[in-house]
Amino acid sequence: MVLPPDQDPKFRGYARPEMLVSTQWLADHLGEPGLVVAESDEDVLLYETGHIPGAVKLDWHTELNDPVSRDYVDGVGFARLMSAKGIGRDTTLVIYGDKNNWWAAYALWVCTLFGHPDVRLLDGGRTKWLAEGRPISTERAVTAESDYPVIERDDAPIRAFRDQVLAHIGMPLIDVRSPGEYTGELLHMPDYPQEGALRGGHVPGAVNIPWARAAADDATFRPREELEAIYRDEAGLAPGDDIVVYCRIGERSSHTWFVLHHLLGFPNVRNYDGSWTEWGNSVGVPIRRGAAP
Amino acid sequence: MTAPTARNPRLGEIAGEFAAVPDSERLTLLLEYSDELPDLPERYAGQHDQLERVVECQTPLFLAVEVGSDQVVHLFFDAPREAPTTRGFAAVLHAALDGLTAAEVLATPPEFVTQLGLADLVSPLRLRGLAAMLARIKHQVSEQAPR
Numbered sequence: 438m439v440l441p442p443d444q445d446p447k448f449r450g451y452a453r454p455e456m457l458v459s460t461q462w463l464a465d466h467l468g469e470p471g472l473v474v475a476e477s478d479e480d481v482l483l484y485e486t487g488h489i490p491g492a493v494k495l496d497w498h499t500e501l502n503d504p505v506s507r508d509y510v511d512g513v514g515f516a517r518l519m520s521a522k523g524i525g526r527d528t529t530l531v532i533y534g535d536k537n538n539w540w541a542a543y544a545l546w547v548c549t550l551f552g553h554p555d556v557r558l559l560d561g562g563r564t565k566w567l568a569e570g571r572p573i574s575t576e577r578a579v580t581a582e583s584d585y586p587v588i589e590r591d592d593a594p595i596r597a598f599r600d601q602v603l604a605h606i607g608m609p610l611i612d613v614r615s616p617g618e619y620t621g622e623l624l625h626m627p628d629y630p631q632e633g634a635l636r637g638g639h640v641p642g643a644v645n646i647p648w649a650r651a652a653a654d655d656a657t658f659r660p661r662e663e664l665e666a667i668y669r670d671e672a673g674l675a676p677g678d679d680i681v682v683y684c685r686i687g688e689r690s691s692h693t694w695f696v697l698h699h700l701l702g703f704p705n706v707r708n709y710d711g712s713w714t715e716w717g718n719s720v721g722v723p724i725r726r727g728a729a730p
Numbered sequence: 731m732t733a734p735t736a737r738n739p740r741l742g743e744i745a746g747e748f749a750a751v752p753d754s755e756r757l758t759l760l761l762e763y764s765d766e767l768p769d770l771p772e773r774y775a776g777q778h779d780q781l782e783r784v785v786e787c788q789t790p791l792f793l794a795v796e797v798g799s800d801q802v803v804h805l806f807f808d809a810p811r812e813a814p815t816t817r818g819f820a821a822v823l824h825a826a827l828d829g830l831t832a833a834e835v836l837a838t839p840p841e842f843v844t845q846l847g848l849a850d851l852v853s854p855l856r857l858r859g860l861a862a863m864l865a866r867i868k869h870q871v872s873e874q875a876p877r
Contacts, residue, residue, distance in 0.1 A: 480812070480813055480815050481757065481815055481851065481853075482760060482761050482764070482814035482818060483812065485757065485758060486761065498851075499850065499851060504850070535812070
């Protein structure tokens, strides 16, 4: 950890307070050596309309994914990407984005596949920074290239594959999609186009907790006790549970993964990034329709 | 069959403009388009019920199509500034089609969407939004155009 953790009292309630920084902390540390700020948005043009001064752009679609096979970049690709953004292995990387940090959490999860030692989210993301009237810039950040080492991706601790989910049925599963997608009434997000799943519904046993419930109106994460009420009291998760989360392609569930693992401290949480676009097209896997898990 | 670009030279010009810039600048070009999208005229402002919603787009986009007695088509869009990609798509279609005749608009080939070279830069979901926008415009034009 190059930069000190944010001592904001709100974060002390979380299992890993050092995973978040406040807008004030970021404003205070902007430009310091050892810190790189990255914006990762759903709308791939939003960065160009104005971003936190000095922030680099991290594009989930073109940069984190392998361009051909449905997978993430490999160790060489990740090293190339990080180096181009001026991120070193010892850099404190702060990621933020639009829509309650939806894609920022996804980018953080991908960085975690490569074990980047110090990567944090900006609590409240782009929305809060703008709402507070803090400075933005349209200048594309120019960063000196760094020399990021090639680290092989380690999927096992935080990533689940289809057959592992199949074997996981009966253990805690959280489906973070909208209620309509969960029941099988919709094959895609409300107001979003159909993305080609042939069957609707959910993995048997999965509890439906839409991802954005973890976010407050100002796009920050809800405080610890409110998150406990949602995920422990309502979803029934217990300490030590082995949990799998999923959505449509694994982006919304990265946000819930962050909440469960880093804010609530569940040690074993895996994100099934194949998610419904894989499950709903797989031959022979069990599917449940309707509101009951 | 006449080449579609021959009917509407603007399609080829816009596709050429996108093809002429390197990948890294293509999104910037789309952003420049998004800045040029005209505001909704007074008569449509705040009147979403009079506009057609393009549900295939990832962010709310509303559209109005008018075909005059002279067969000339006018397009009106309402897309939020915080959704620049969707706005950019609307602006490209506005630049390509507004002011043409109904027949010219209807002759727009669906491939125009892929000729912009954006497939590797934006997600397939978004490109489908653009394709849907074009399809809805053509549908409205065919409904309204007197034959």
